[in-house]
Amino acid sequence: MSPARPSFADWPCSVARTVDIIGDAWTSLILREAFYGSCRFDEFQQQLGIARNTLTDRLRRLVDEGLMERRLYESEPPRHEYRLTEKGRDFFPVLAALTRWGDRWLAGAEGVPVTLHHEACDQDAHAEVVCSSCGEPMRSEDTSVRMGPGYPERLRTRPDVQRRFAQS
Structure with a gap:
C-alpha cells in the first residue's frame, strides 16, 4: 500500500x-x-x-x-x-494552457492532436497568458512574485520567505 x-x-x-x-x-x-x-x-x-x-x-x-x-x-x-x-468552467484556461504547452513541446511531426476553435471570431487559436492590466504576454523572465494580502502573517518574517520575495 x-x-x-x-x-x-x-x-x-x-x-x-x-x-x-x-x-x-x-x-x-x-x-x-x-x-x-x-x-x-x-x-x-x-x-x-x-x-x-x-x-x-x-x-x-x-x-x-x-x-x-x-x-x-x-x-x-x-x-x-x-x-x-x-x-x-473557470478551469478551462488551465487546460487550454496545458494544451498550448503540450502542442509546442510534445506534438509530433504530424501536428497537434486537437485544435481549439474560438467560436467568437471563428478562428483556430491557442491559449496565451497575458497581463490583466496591459494585455502583454506574461513570461517568466519579465514577471516576479510578491507576497499577496493572504500570505500568512506568521510566515512573512521567516528568512527563507524574505529571500524568496526579495526584489532583485
Missing part, C-alpha cells in the same frame, strides 16, 4: 492548493472530457478507460470541491450525470 499523499490545501500558494485538488492525471482528464461534453459516468469511463473505482473517487472529489455537480437524470434505477459548475 502506498503512503497517503500529503495535503497542500493549507499552503500559502495557489499552485499548491490547486494541485491539492487536481494533482493527478485522471482529475484533469475528467475535466477535459467534461469540456468535450461528457457528463455521464459511463461516458467518462469509456472515453478514458479509467477503473470504475478510480472514476468514482475522482468524480466525488470534483463534486466535493465544487467543480462539478451531480444531477439525477433517471430515477429507476437512480442514475446521475456530472456537470461543470462555474468553478469548474
